[in-house]
Amino acid sequence: xxxxxxxxxxxxxxxxxxxxxxxxxxxxxxxxxxxxxxxxxxxxxxxxxxxxxxxxxxxxxxxxxxxxxxxxxxxxxxxxxxxxxxxxxxxxxxxxxxxxxxxxxxxxxxxxxxxxxxxxxxxxxxxxxxxxxxxxxxxxxxxxxxxxxxxxxxxxxxxxxxxxxxxxxxxxxxxxxxxxxxxxxxxxxxxxxxxxxxxxxxxxxxxxxxxxxxxxxxxxxxxxxxxxxxxxxxxxxxxxxxxxxxxxxxxxxxxxxxxxxxxxxxxxxxxxxxxxxxxxxxxxxxxxxxxxxxxxxxxxxxxxxxxxxxxxxxxx
Ligand SMILES: C[S@@+](CC[C@H](N)C(=O)[O-])C[C@H]1O[C@@H](n2cnc3c(N)ncnc32)[C@H](O)[C@@H]1O
Numbered sequence: 404x405x406x407x408x409x410x411x412x413x414x415x416x417x418x419x420x421x422x423x424x425x426x427x428x429x430x431x432x433x434x435x436x437x438x439x440x441x442x443x444x445x446x447x448x449x450x451x452x453x454x455x456x457x458x459x460x461x462x463x464x465x466x467x468x469x470x471x472x473x474x475x476x477x478x479x480x481x482x483x484x485x486x487x488x489x490x491x492x493x494x495x496x497x498x499x500x501x502x503x504x505x506x507x508x509x510x511x512x513x514x515x516x517x518x519x520x521x522x523x524x525x526x527x528x529x530x531x532x533x534x535x536x537x538x539x540x541x542x543x544x545x546x547x548x549x550x551x552x553x554x555x556x557x558x559x560x561x562x563x564x565x566x567x568x569x570x571x572x573x574x575x576x577x578x579x580x581x582x583x584x585x586x587x588x589x590x591x592x593x594x595x596x597x598x599x600x601x602x603x604x605x606x607x608x609x610x611x612x613x614x615x616x617x618x619x620x621x622x623x624x625x626x627x628x629x630x631x632x633x634x635x636x637x638x639x640x641x642x643x644x645x646x647x648x649x650x651x652x653x654x655x656x657x658x659x660x661x662x663x664x665x666x667x668x669x670x671x672x673x674x675x676x677x678x679x680x681x682x683x684x685x686x687x688x689x690x691x692x693x694x695x696x697x698x699x700x701x702x703x704x705x706x707x708x709x710x711x712x713x714x715x716x717x718x719x
Contacts, residue, residue, distance in 0.1 A: 408467075414693060418442070421643050422443065422446070422499070422641065423639060423640065426499040429450050429451070430454070430498045431503075433455075434462060434478065435461050436464045437465030440468070443502070444476075452472065455483075457482040458480075458508075459532070461511075477493050483624045497635060497640070501640070502642075505621075506621075507615070511531070515584075516528070517529070518539070519584075519611070521587070521607040521608070526539075526541065526583060526584075527544065543555065543617055552569045555616075555617045556609070559622070560610055568595075568610060571590050584611075612648065633682055643710070647707060662682040662683060663681055663682070665682070685712055690710050692707065
């Protein structure tokens with residue numbers, strides 16, 4: 404039976420437009436349902452595509468979506484930090500174009516049993532790779548210290564009501580462990596004054612985002628991916644990154660700037676003595692966002708930010 408995978412890819416035309424003209428090798432670091440990969444292969448029908456996702460269901464769905472391109476694709480289940488092992492199996496390729504479309508797929512959100520959604524009753528899980536990751540969101544909320552929970556909500560959710568929410572979690576778990584998504588969503592909603600709840604934003608949004616980032620170590624994973632990219636790109640290759648919240652976007656923006664201008668000399672020195680050489684050029688001074696039409700068709704695209712960096716032939 405054909406697998407249903409609920410996800411609409413964002414900024415697809417923009418992703419294709421930024422690919423180098425003569426793209427022959429592509430790395431999709433976040434296969435999801437294989438939407439971007441398929442679109443790229445339709446536009447570069449002779450290209451070889453390597454793709455990973457840490458979620459086994461995503462890899463399965465992508466394999467189905469890319470079946471007609473089976474001979475030119477190599478897909479596997481891996482996280483960004485496991486890319487070296489994945490490549491060791493396929494002869495250390497280098498790429499014309501690397502794409503990462505960060506965060507969650509709509510399919511992951513839609514499946515109540517994955518525990519990502521405050522709208523669906525399910526276990527407080529949130530692991531992208533439930534077969535291999537041990538720590539669930541329930542484990543974090545029930546076992547972390549007050550300081551650890553505050554750090555998670557503040558650093559990964561920028562939640563201004565972190566102290567109140569954590570206080571309530573500690574009070575709740577004295578009697579019973581928190582087990583489900585709805586329990587946590589209701590608890591958060593009960594401590595944020597109604598008049599301060601943002602219209603159109605569920606009060607539990609930032610708490611869920613923070614826990615999900617912590618469970619999946621998402622910011623560290625992104626840093627690890629960015630570290631590997633220079634050695635994975637060909638001399639005229641490009642990398643395109645789509646992020647969905649400001650924490651990720653900030654990391655991407657700073658890394659791209661650093662690649663473009665890595666000099667660490669004091670600004671009053673007349674010439675550079677640090678010897679750090681630029682790696683290329685940022686192609687997107689500002690992030691590329693979805694058009695009004697795309698947002699109307701796919702509301703999830705509203706918060707998508709695309710940034711692209713190009714390695715120039717002459718500089719490496
Ligand atoms: C927004 S979806 C990608 C959708 C895909 N571009 C498409 O068009 O169908 C993000 C995917 O990235 C995966 N992912 C997130 N962090 C990851 C990581 N550190 N390593 C590997 N995959 C990751 C998630 O499991 C999810 O399937």
